[in-house]
Amino acid sequence: MVRMSGADRRQQIVDTAIEVILRRGIAQAATRDVTKALGVGSGLLHHYFPSWAELRAEAVRRAAQSEMAEVDTMIADLPASTAIRCLADWMVEDDDMRHWRLWLNAQDEAHRDTLLAEVMVTALRNWHRMIANLLRRACEEGSAHIPDADAAAWRLIALMDGLASTMLVKDAPITPQVARDLILSQIKLEGG
């Protein structure tokens, strides 16, 4: 095996863990999947991460961060009203729902895993801040009248979570198209 510096190897392991988790789902992903994908021995993984729980949490943290950053740049230069519609589209266009799968699986696993819980709470707060700010911007730009942007943001986030969770069930009554419409109608209800 090629020899790497500690920092690089660590990074590479996290990257691979993200891929594995996206492919197999959090509950099904195992340390062996990661070491196999990297072609390294099992001991190497534990040399850098004391436990699978820690690696997993780190992977989810990084995945969540990069996803947030992606959306942030996507909507940064758009008028708020456009950005909001973009967000609804983006939620549905996620190919094969991979990112939603990651997010929802992680949320479920977080009910049992303290490390993951911390990661999810942080990510959740970040999403809330971003969406609440977006709603406030819409008000300032005159394209919306939302009395309580914080509450509205929580409602929107919960709605998206709930819809996504249902969409992922086979033959669910909620299709991506329906979900998108429900989100847009919710935004109208909020005063958008």
Add this chain to the structure above:
Amino acid sequence: MVRMSGADRRQQIVDTAIEVILRRGIAQAATRDVTKALGVGSGLLHHYFPSWAELRAEAVRRAAQSEMAEVDTMIADLPASTAIRCLADWMVEDDDMRHWRLWLNAQDEAHRDTLLAEVMVTALRNWHRMIANLLRRACEEGSAHIPDADAAAWRLIALMDGLASTMLVKDAPITPQVARDLILSQIKLEGG
């Protein structure tokens, strides 16, 4: 071991499976937990159920049915406006969130398990019908003006799901009290 008729034993096994699943969570519940709780051999379980997946699906189906029935009788004789507030309270008062845990875990597991997916889709449809009817009743009784009760019901269900899922995470920013307020404000937004 006491000898039982096939039908009774089957029933008893499902009952015990529900208890075990409520206590340990779906992902953590194992056949051994059920047989141990019953004090029977492992073979007995597989004599009545071809696989753990089938028993598990049956247990979730029955749990969901009895929970729906419970709520149904709770709100049947109330005025719609009161019933709606009752529902919001009921969601939050679930002691230790056991039933939400079951519902959310099952939904997550349903992403991978076809049998569970069928159960969840049926349960979801039932909940939607019940809530949509409740909203329509509120309109008839003059306590609400909701243009599209079906869409409103989907939004409410998704909102509850999303809020519950967040609430279950340790140190989450959404407390039961906040969740209750968000649901009630959502109902107002819908025209209730």
Add this chain to the structure above:
DNA sequence: CATCAAGTTGAGCATATGCTCAATTGAACA
């Protein structure tokens, strides 16, 4: 070139899980 710290290995332990199957038990019935 010798040394040494750090990267790396992988067999293997401990544990957990679903499920099988040959054997045993007991209740109902003739």
Add this chain to the structure above:
DNA sequence: TGTTCAATTGAGCATATGCTCAACTTGATG
């Protein structure tokens, strides 16, 4: 009383997982 068959047993197989640890390898350093 004896027969029959469904109910029941439980050791054990196959598989999967996280993690350990003694040993090995390699690149940098003096």
